[in-house]
Amino acid sequence: MLVILISRYKLGRSVSLISSDIGSQGAGHMAKPGKDTGAAAGKERLLETARRLFLRHGASNVGINDVTNAAGVAKMTLYNNFASKEALTVAVYEEMASLTLQALKRARSGSKTEEGRIEAIFDLFGAATGNSDYRGCPFIHASLQEAQPEGPLYSLVQAYKKELRAHILAALEEERSVRSELADQILMLLDGAVTEAYIKGVADPINVAKRAVAALMRCGA
């Protein structure tokens, strides 16, 4: 499902984000001024600037002018690439979803054991939540940024969470007994942990969640 959504926005640049960038404000990933000027560079710069501002302030608190000013591009450059703020917002979240899911795939391929693969998924998100200005799962937040839960942003978040669940399920041993419910429970602990990381009602939430996951894998329902 996400593939369909993501294919609408083609990644036009080489992507080398490391795990700690996911969910962070992406500082240091502003488009560099240089040879690659022109329309493609303007679009790239707009996407990276918007991502950084959305993650730090929430998409609903960021206006079109904030993005063009911070990116240092003309307003026409924005409207030549994106029909509206909603179109820009969807493109930003599509790119983030794509990068996050690629990083997830790499993270879980690094371990031969079920426990190790699940741990790697939590650690990937843990690296993002460790950022001092981490503001919780950007996808969860994006899902309320539409006035009605029917628009493309909500569909994108639904698709992203389904893919995330599929990665968790793929990380579990298929030969073991029913794992579908365990995947759901791990997804909930992950969503709860990144939320607590922002609200900070819990010490070291990712590790607290990892210990719950280990207990559930040992003797869960």
Add this chain to the structure above:
Amino acid sequence: MLVILISRYKLGRSVSLISSDIGSQGAGHMAKPGKDTGAAAGKERLLETARRLFLRHGASNVGINDVTNAAGVAKMTLYNNFASKEALTVAVYEEMASLTLQALKRARSGSKTEEGRIEAIFDLFGAATGNSDYRGCPFIHASLQEAQPEGPLYSLVQAYKKELRAHILAALEEERSVRSELADQILMLLDGAVTEAYIKGVADPINVAKRAVAALMRCGA
């Protein structure tokens, strides 16, 4: 902590919300026109209207004019009672937090067993998530509605989540071994479940979470 926050806004009416109202749009709880006209009625009507609109559309998508129009009161009535939209928003979330925590206390007092008390807390939130237009935990969403995580709304959400955790801890048997981490894990599963209830990547998320909690209580870390 929340007590301090909540005491700033005195509940001026008899409160008889049932569990299913928490997190729902509060339909049927509009202030009734009648004898209690005047300033107090105007304030009450504004708070109830704002709560209903915020829950359905997200506070950031609702303007001052939307609230006064839907409440049928003059703009002056709003500004006589609340200094700004932020002040109205904080008052709405303070009242919701107070009502939710009162309902939590009632819910967990109904059972003599640890398992029963924890189940009652999940069922309280489950009743709210069952609403067809439930849009996830309003407190989690509110925490991103400020452009910087420093304002009163963020503090309120922090205080609310701490109180929620304290209720979970109080529902557990004190004589059992260390329960603090279990309380954290139950809070994460609860936050994850209400999120999944909105995003709908998981069938029947509250019951999936309840089974994880039961497993953790049986043989957790």
